[in-house]
Amino acid sequence: MSVSAVPPVEAPAEEALRPHAETAYAAELAALAAADDRPRPARWLLSPWAVATYLLGGTLPDGTVVTPKYVGPRRIVEVAVTTLATDRALLLLGVPGTAKTWVSEHLAAAVSGDSTLLVQGTAGTPEEAVRYGWNYARLLAEGPSRGALVPSPVMRAMAEGRTARVEELTRIPADVQDSLITILSEKTLPIPELGEEVQAVRGFNLIATANDRDRGVNELSSALRRRFNTVVLPLPASLEEEVDIVSRRVGELGRSLDLPAVPSGSAEIRRVVTVFRELRDGVTADGRTKVKSPSGSLSTAEAISVVTSGLALAAHFGDGVLRPADVASGLLGAVVRDPAADRLVWQEYLESVVRERDDWKDFYRSCREAAQR
Incomplete structure (x- = not known):
């Protein structure tokens, strides 16, 4: 097999989707x-x-x-x-x-x-x-x-x-x-x-x-x-550290894609990261409730992807503010990799954990609606 010697075509720095x-x-x-x-x-x-x-x-x-x-x-x-x-x-x-x-x-x-x-x-x-x-x-x-x-x-x-x-x-x-x-x-x-x-x-x-x-x-x-x-390289040690990582990377990606600023969706970023960490760790943040973990890795990189996709939805089909409905479908896709087993894990987590959080009612409704489509 030969290796092509075609020189790279470099885009102007301001035009490159992802500059080196x-x-x-x-x-x-x-x-x-x-x-x-x-x-x-x-x-x-x-x-x-x-x-x-x-x-x-x-x-x-x-x-x-x-x-x-x-x-x-x-x-x-x-x-x-x-x-x-x-x-x-x-x-x-x-x-x-x-x-x-x-x-x-x-x-x-x-x-x-x-x-x-x-x-x-x-x-x-x-x-x-x-x-x-x-x-x-x-x-x-x-x-x-x-x-x-x-x-x-x-x-x-x-x-x-x-x-x-x-x-x-x-x-x-x-x-x-x-x-x-x-x-x-x-x-x-x-x-x-x-x-x-x-x-x-x-x-x-x-x-x-x-x-x-x-x-x-x-x-x-x-x-x-x-x-x-x-x-x-370990996973982020704390919720705050992971939220910081996701916010920074989403901000950088958002600027290159002309998406809304991250502060408009800081509450949803924290929710997405919390969900990922709890499902990944098999226990809620307060340590009181054990939950089942899905088959996927639920990595920080996937959280960045979910939030970035949500920002794109908010920018092009919403008012530019990241809301629960914007991240719900991406969150479902990240968690449910095995349609049979992971869907049950997600439904159980929604009903036993998310539903019980008073300040997560809108998030719960959006996730339920996404799961029923």
Whole structure:
């Protein structure tokens, strides 16, 4: 299988639906670089301290406010950043919706200014996506040559001293995964067809993400796992923390889609997050009532999706204010993945928990109506 060498077509920053992190937060990265007087590893745009500040947020001496990209324990970010400054690769592990991809992208943007050296892991990811491929027209015309070779994102990162990213590593077939072993241990990528190799230059490292619910899909070999320092990203520790995460991300997505401001729906965001946490944990927030958990993950990412869809409904078919009816259908779709079992779980939760909350009457009616359609 060949790897296409078609160059990306870049949209103007103001037109891109989802700008890359280094574009969307260019002003913050520039301000951090200007204020950063700490030692920087080779080819890093920022020092480890500044990278951590970029992810966790803060206020710089000149008054520039750096917005948080990750809400969670500071130590987790510090360990992840420190790992990238060593010769060990970084594996971000966690359940769905714990911001693994988000953290990976922002780490790469802050470290090397380029988050696009990405291999997306799927069951069909070929070895060429990790190592290199060939332009078969040139290969047939010229034979094996550097001009006919199509470098993978990992090979480019090695040659340029940048950070490569591999998403959903455990979704990649095991034999393709293991093509990373030589790269991570010897810091070299042999090209036997040319009798050459690409050696990683200083600054190169790799960030991989994996869903810990994918265990058994394509388990990492012990040899490959030893090449990574694993950092587990936890679910948000508290309701307030998760509400903050959802509100921030919905606000960012809403601005790119010209949707109403998040404050108009803050009450509904809190309700959606509360429902997700209670069903996920199997107990109500006050600890008094046990509830059944549905089959889905009910991740923070799914809560963001439910609220964003609700804001779109409010903007285009309502008065612009997020109300219970706007989130009810999305909430039903997120909870009821198995029509038989999950629908019973949802109905029981509505009747035993939501119905009993005096200030949730409108929310209860909207959810009941959505479930009966």
